[in-house]
Amino acid sequence: MLHLLTSRAAPPSRRGFLMATLGGSSGLALGFALPESLAGGRAHAEPQRTPSPFAGYLFIDRNNTVTVLSAHMDMGQGIYHGIATLVAEELGVPVADIKVEGAAGNPRLYGNVTVGGAFQLTGGSSATPSSWERYRRAGATARTMLIAAAAKSWGVAATEVTTEAGSLVHASGKRATFGEMAEAASNLTVPTEVTLKAPAEWTQIGADNTQRVAGRDKVTGAFNFTIDIRRPGMLYAVVAHPPRFGGKVKSVDATAARKVAGVVDVITIARGVAIVARNTYAAIKGREALKIDWDETRAEQRGSDELVEAYRRALAVPGTIAAKRGDVAGALARASKAIDVSFEFPYLAHAALEPLDAVVERKGDSLEIWGGHQLPDFYQAIAAQIAGLTPDRVKMNVMPTGGGFGRRAVADGDVIAEATEIAKAIGWTAPVKLLWTREDDMRGGRYRPLYVHKLRASLGPDGRISAWHHHIVGQSIAIGTAFETSLVSGGIDPTSVEGAADMPYAVPDLQVEVTNMRAGVPVLWWRSVGHTHTAYAVETAMDELAVLAGQDPVAFRLKHLANNSRERSVLEAVAAKAKWDEPLPLGRFRGVAVHKSFGTVVGMVIEITATGPANIKVERVVAAVDCGIAINPDVIRAQIEGGVGFGLGAILHSQITLTKGIVDQGNFDSYQVLRFDEMPIVEVHILPSTRSPSGIGEPGVPPVGPALANAVAAAIGKRVRMLPFDKGLSA
Template identity: 55%
Template structure:
């Protein structure tokens, strides 16, 4: 099928512009891109190859399909649904026509605009922010061209034509499907200016009745994930990784494994050894027969007990860098009427996605490479695959698969999994596809964790119970340091280590946030809501403790410091109202509240618990208020808040990854324990109406749940739990 594509026009001086182009076509493909003039990552992101330079956003095929090419990766958070909603609002198609596929290989079209457009990637809850205007404009352009084609075909004014449900009509006698008009529309020029629907005419955006178009495939088993892929000649590889981080293969003996029927090969990769079999069970049996000698000269030999002891000692000293310094915190603390202080400890956490890491790679006879997988950072993966495969990025085709969870794990700067897959495929030779499938144990013990942290925090109150100073010293590993994102660090500060603390909204005249970045050889990575996973807990439980010290109501205490932050105040008021904060609870039940902004989305949560004594309690109810700007898919927003609350609740209650002598202790869901279904509370989500541009919801539900539970426990026990997970340390 020939397609209608786009070519780059001259750059204008305006903040936004179109990329437009044409070609003769039997189908219609349209793309509009908004360019940011302030590329936040332009200095730090690696240059990306621009394969398929004119790939479109919206494609209408002669067989009446609407294919949307998503710049954002789908890992369960609903980005495909949100992007499709933006297109369908302007296109007026029928949802039965819609299919969304992942686009890759063209940074010019698919660069994340929330990151400055310099690279393609999904993360930081930016999918809707990046897609908001360009996908609506693509839908509007496609609609305009279909109408123009109908007007020309029928010889009627375009203004008299209507579009609804994927049908273009004029009066009662002229009707055509999108597919019937696709060829004629493709021959027309792409409009340089399109008019978007005014808010009052929206039927898709903000619709409470609109449900995800892709739910059926996910519930009836027809949706294909990377783990399900089948193709001619496909073999499966399982990995042997070093037991200690930083160790390297010194030598290995695969003779016994290769003697096993069904073992195809055993090859060394940059991070370990791949055992290739005709199926996974055979590969796993072969793996157990491989004898490996590891060089541990550069290995991390400390356990978490030793690491945390070092962190606590460092936290009592001065910080190595300062992220925020308002007024004179030390002086104000010295003269405060009351000072409250303490240490907080946070363990390493695993992403623990349902679908363990995997990818399929094939080196072709012509030297090109195909890679199937959860490509959360396509530009980086394309470049890494090319380097390992000994070719150039334009020779690498990425097939973007839907994925059973990521939570940040598939956004890896060194493309660890992709490197393993391509290295194994290269060793097998041309035309031999291989699926590298990590086991759950590989996934748990393979690194890339939420870093462990220690906070040493203190604050001072005046005689009237107002906070006059707050000082926090954060100690932990940097996620960005040593990665392509290191250029975003300034003055020794990794922003992902201090976010949620350095931008604390409360009106405190003297505030100092310090950071000491540790040197530990345990691979770490962003984890759902990143730095806010620990800073929100510290700040919000400490604020509650200060409210108690001042004999103030926790909600009123917060509101008194939010005069200059109306959106924070609004979600806090709404959550408190819906939770009936001022209404007494039955004996044995307690409430806690927390407020946090992450990724420009504002969330307040009120928790109700039943406390029975010791470490015996249940989380019964969560009332959540969220302001994420314009609500594109209200049902999906509620789902993401619910999912984020469950995800964060499991982590705060019971999840913990530990090491002994440099070796990870946990291997599977029996020893690393995400939230169980019977622990899930009743959740109510209330969305603040807004006309602001949309922000993200994939992560912001996570940070407030931990401190809200911690504050409910404080109401029950009178003490703040400063060491996590809660259940393990509640009675300590």
């Protein structure tokens, strides 16, 4: 998922609320502008001159329907449910009575607070931290104004009016629904100060008995994703992309393609050749009939083996220092006990259930786009430029998405740009739905980068780590993109070294360095970003050092963690819940890992059965989580369970490889993810906390791999340092 561009800012102040109406209809709509202090001095986008129809955070109509307008896209991580819970708690309605819709078009309303509020973003497990204060205040403000309207209407004191399940109630027997008072409330002055409920008053935040918003619709198939959008007269498109990254169209023979029944047009666009047809099947068949000559003079021609070998050679040359203290070289030279290990991590595809897609429709001087927009402001600007419009004339419909994992957060708006360019090329004569097939998606790049690590660490006479030298070689996600200026400093892309440069273990002499490699393979954030490889290297090395020191792996870690650290609390909790100190049944083995990412700490103990490298089965995963205040415990458990399945598939099986620059994998027959019969029992234990909530969509992934690797080492004595396991166990 997209990495945060800055450290998290303070929550918004209680001031700055603004009043807005939705589409001229009567009702109460609330939003508030981000205070200038949250912009951190960054260029701040101005509000749209023609406001988005989604003009606030919540809307209550005359029929008592409460619609919450979400600043964040829901891609399965449950943020719609989380935001609905925050509003429901403060407003005084059951969360089941709230509808949630995606919102976009006004960075001052929907800008992500954790990155300064200058633009809208769903990513980096930041949706909950960004929403925590904002949406509770929206609910509390609406409640205050509704109470004031009722008090004025009934001629009573506001302190005598209470809320009850979407209604306003007075001891005299007077009663009105929120909807009945919404219009009157909308004419009141928005209060500058509101009182949020104290934790002791919460009945929905932290409750474990709430059905997820839209859960029934998803189960029954009534829930709509971008792939379900149908517009009158809509045409369908697919794109033939170059087989090698960096290739360009030299010439096209579309004679046969144009003869395919249903094909309407064949268009050369910036990134390939588009087929426009009356249905997707015709578009795909038309694409198969194309004869394209590609210009590959600037294309990436190397295969995976050549890239890995180049990365290995780079390990011999010092990199750019990301973290340093003490004298690492001297400490390693003096050490009598040390490890010297290398790791290889492959490219990984996001492989979301819903492939990339978008719908574009122009009416007059306005453009409307449907899609899974992790960066809607970016895509709005890109589409506006292609269409020759100003951004305020482009309406972004933020659709829920069948998985994302960072894939829909790209600086160039790939599928959105393609769909807009295609619609423009046919003269805006019809709405266009662009769909990437599974093969398009799998071979389309934007992978988790390939990385090679070298890690040397030593023990002192006291059995503690005396030195730690960690060299990471890989392709930066941010360098060379629009994110470079705001994310990269001194040649360090934090997405390459996070989890390593800031590891929690006390080591007196430490050096972490990175070498940024150039490759033509497009890379992108992938669920938990840099933590996916750094956690594996750090936590398996910690296990090796524990064995070298003759100490228990949990005890060895605790020796190197501060007494008041969250990592320590989580590690102690997961060890207790997994009964680490008790012997396992014969034939069972276990491993442990603990890691913090995106403000959340997750510890895992994984139990396996194993009789050899070819017969390893993950039986049980015990997880402990500290993510601050648990808004929706069931969502937290679901995200950890999903993270386990996602992480296990990647660690055991998944890899993207190239042969002479061409991606070998195309679908799930060759890019293997976890199968149902491989999914273990997962127990999730949430630590109580009074801290503001942190993210949960990604932190469940990083500890999975090292905990499994450590269990495998305990079982068969083999350390897996080349991933996936399908490859590393036989190496």
